Amino acid sequence: MSEQDEYRGFAPEHDAPIPYMKRIRDYYLALGYGEPYRWAHYAEVPFQPLERPLAECRVALITTAAPYQPGKGDQGPGAPYNAAAKFYAVYSGDSAVDHDLRISHIAIDRAHTTAEDSNTWFPLPQLRRCAAAGRIGEVAARFHGAPTNRSHRTTLETDCPELLARCRADAAEAAILVAN
Amino acid sequence: MCHQTVSLAARHLEENGIATIVMGCAKDIVEYCGVPRFLFSDFPLGNAAGRPQDPQSQAFTLELALRVLEAAPAARTTVQSPLRWSADPSWKLDYSNIERLSPQEIQRRRQEFDRQKEIAKTIRDEPAAAQ
Numbered sequence: 001m002s003e004q005d006e007y008r009g010f011a012p013e014h015d016a017p018i019p020y021m022k023r024i025r026d027y028y029l030a031l032g033y034g035e036p037y038r039w040a041h042y043a044e045v046p047f048q049p050l051e052r053p054l055a056e057c058r059v060a061l062i063t064t065a066a067p068y069q070p071g072k073g074d075q076g077p078g079a080p081y082n083a084a085a086k087f088y089a090v091y092s093g094d095s096a097v098d099h100d101l102r103i104s105h106i107a108i109d110r111a112h113t114t115a116e117d118s119n120t121w122f123p124l125p126q127l128r129r130c131a132a133a134g135r136i137g138e139v140a141a142r143f144h145g146a147p148t149n150r151s152h153r154t155t156l157e158t159d160c161p162e163l164l165a166r167c168r169a170d171a172a173e174a175a176i177l178v179a180n
Numbered sequence: 181m182c183h184q185t186v187s188l189a190a191r192h193l194e195e196n197g198i199a200t201i202v203m204g205c206a207k208d209i210v211e212y213c214g215v216p217r218f219l220f221s222d223f224p225l226g227n228a229a230g231r232p233q234d235p236q237s238q239a240f241t242l243e244l245a246l247r248v249l250e251a252a253p254a255a256r257t258t259v260q261s262p263l264r265w266s267a268d269p270s271w272k273l274d275y276s277n278i279e280r281l282s283p284q285e286i287q288r289r290r291q292e293f294d295r296q297k298e299i300a301k302t303i304r305d306e307p308a309a310a311q
Contacts, residue, residue, distance in 0.1 A: 015269035017207040017222055020183075020276075027276040031290045040184050045214040045255035046194040054250045060198075062189060064182045081292075083300040106182050108226030112271045117232040123203075126229070126242045135246060146189055148181045155185055160192035167198055174249060175193050176242075177186040178228050179204035 040152055050174060052137075059131075060140035060172035062163060063122050064148050064180050065101035067091070077116035079104040088149070090162040092142040095124060099143075106148065106180045121180050140172040182225075187213035201249040203228040203241070207258070217252040219245040221261045224271060230263075237263055 025036045050057060068075055072084045082104040093099050101122050103115050119125065124143060131139045144166050149155050167175055183206040190200040194216045201217045204210050205225050210218050221228055221241060230238030241261060248259045265271065274280060281289070 012269060014273055016272075017220070018272050018275055019208055020206045021208050021212065023276040023278075026278050030278040030281075030286055031293060039209060040188055040213045042191070042214040045216060046191055047216050047255035048194045048197055048199045050199045050250055054246060062186065064185060081296055083296040084303065086300050086303055088304050103226055106226070109224030109271075109275050111274045112224040112265075113226045113232065115226055119235070119238045120227040120229050120232050123229040123238060123242050126235075126238055129239075130242065130246065135243075146185050148185045150181060152188070155188050156192070159185070160189050163189050164193055164196050164198070167193060168196075172198060174199040174201075175190070176245060176249070177190050177200060177202045179183040179186040179202060179206065179210070180226050180228065 037150075052173065054136050054174070055134055056137045057173040058138050058140050058171055059127065059136045060167050060170060060175040061095065061122075061124055061127055061143040062146055062175055062177040063101060063143060064106060064146050064178075065103050065118070065122050066105050066145065067093070068100040068102050073104075075102040075104040076114070078110075078114045080110065081105075081107060086147075087145065088147050090147065090159055090166065091145040092166055093145070095128070095139045095141055095143050098125065101145075103180045108180055121178055123176075123178065127176070140167070140170040142166065142170055146177075183209040184213055186210075187215045190215045199249060201245050203245050207260075211256070211258060214256060216255045216257070217248050218256075218258045219248050219261060220258055221263065223263075223265045225275070227265075231265070 066085050066087050073082050075085050085105040127139050130136050183204050186202055187210050190202050193200050202215050203219045205221050205223050205228050207220045230241040
């Protein structure tokens with residue numbers, strides 16, 4: 001019996017989180033784009049404990065999804081990448097009602113998922129159920145859309161302060177940020 | 181890009197007194213940036229809030245996020261959801277994997293990338309479209 005056989009309870013080597021930064025770097029190098037992207041990276045991380053039980057907190061939801069825009073091409077489900085559906089400024093919507101948000105402008109995994117069910121990236125209905133059940137205090141009056149920008153400067157100096165201002169205006173004490 | 185954006189936003193909110201939890205599927209990007217709390221779902225990008233057409237997995241995923249939000253003991257707390265996308269993990273080999281693409285496909289993707297970049301630039305440069 002080889003050593004490999006002895007440890008056959010192990011998962012396959014590739015059954016680990018996808019190394020996206022390496023994949024993306026190798027991908028764009030092979031496509032002919034020379035300078036690898038410099039990802040945001042910090043040694044220090046802030047930490048703000050909740051000051052009250054979650055059942056008393058007002059919680060905001062932040063998404064990178066975009067409102068559906070008729071006339072801006074295929075936005076799914078199953079749409080190919082669609083840069084025409086991108087947005088470049090923070091937007092907000094009423095948390096009390098449902099919204100048609102799409103992710104065709106984002107490099108999701110199109111080989112293995114189709115963006116057919118917005119609850120997999122925009123859990124506003126589920127968050128409202130949590131509020132109704134008393135799990136959280138309440139959902140903040142607005143949810144917020146964060147533009148995905150290659151420019152760190154734009155994200156850090158324009159979009160992040162805008163998101164903060166809107167969360168503060170709604171007196172949110174906590175925020176759930178859903179990435180795509 | 182998307183995981184980086186929400187990570188930077190989470191840091192900024194946290195620095196200013198708002199407790200945050202990031203829900204995401206790209207573990208390396210979020211942890212490299214560094215966030216206070218992170219619920220990682222080992223799912224294809226686009227499913228950070230649960231499995232499609234599976235309300236139970238969506239409710240479970242959000243509940244897990246809330247538990248991390250209230251119970252994380254320190255910054256850089258990552259919890260990995262126990263949910264599995266598929267019993268077969270081979271889907272993880274596909275995303276942007278240059279080793280799986282033919283030279284013709286690489287060429288086609290380059291042209292498509294340039295085309296999409298041009299479209300994005302047009303939108304970004306239109307002041308009204310930014311609203």
